[in-house]
Amino acid sequence: EAGVTQFPSHSVIEKGQTVTLRCDPISGHDNLYWYRRVMGKEIKFLLHFVKESKQDESGMPNNRFLAERTGGTYSTLKVQPAELEDSGVYFCASSHERGTLREQYFGPGTRLTVT
């Protein structure tokens, strides 16, 4: 069974540009999460999808960030326009809707560098 995959693994963009990150969850997992780790800080929650619906987006930093999950499969996270403070590692995780453990499985992350 394939794990959570993310694309790209690295992205270097200039301030003001747009970047789109993609996450493919484990097949059959209805819950999809985005997290971010900026240098020197802990990993922080951004938002949570249940299928195609946003369950909780209270962690999104501002309106420059837009997440979508069309069809309830893969998800994209767009940053437009990117700022220097957006640099960090963006992780995606998924879990089964009916799993009592609520165990989350993480992807390898996308390292975003804004110059």
Add this chain to the structure above:
Amino acid sequence: KQEVTQIPAALSVPEGENLVLNCSFTDSAIYNLQWFRQDPGKGLTSLLLIQSSQREQTSGRLNASLDKSSGRSTLYIAASQPGDSATYLCAVDPRGSTLGRLYFGRGTQLTVWP
């Protein structure tokens, strides 16, 4: 708001030592607690998950304990090996929260030298 603290921030030991990594959290109303491992440039690998009703979980040389009332968890690594070198992260899933939002500590960076 749940806050998670991990001590120590870094640890360097010779091979063969038994280790204890500490995690504390401020709100004892949790659903579960997960320990993860992160290798440089890689994603997070789940090591152990302890549900709120459990006191410990074991996997090979790893043992994680949970004391909800005191807001503490420890990860015990027996007979450490150089391959154990990584960053270890503790994450809490609070009870009553939106399903599964995790709160992470900053991690303990472990180096085991031969």
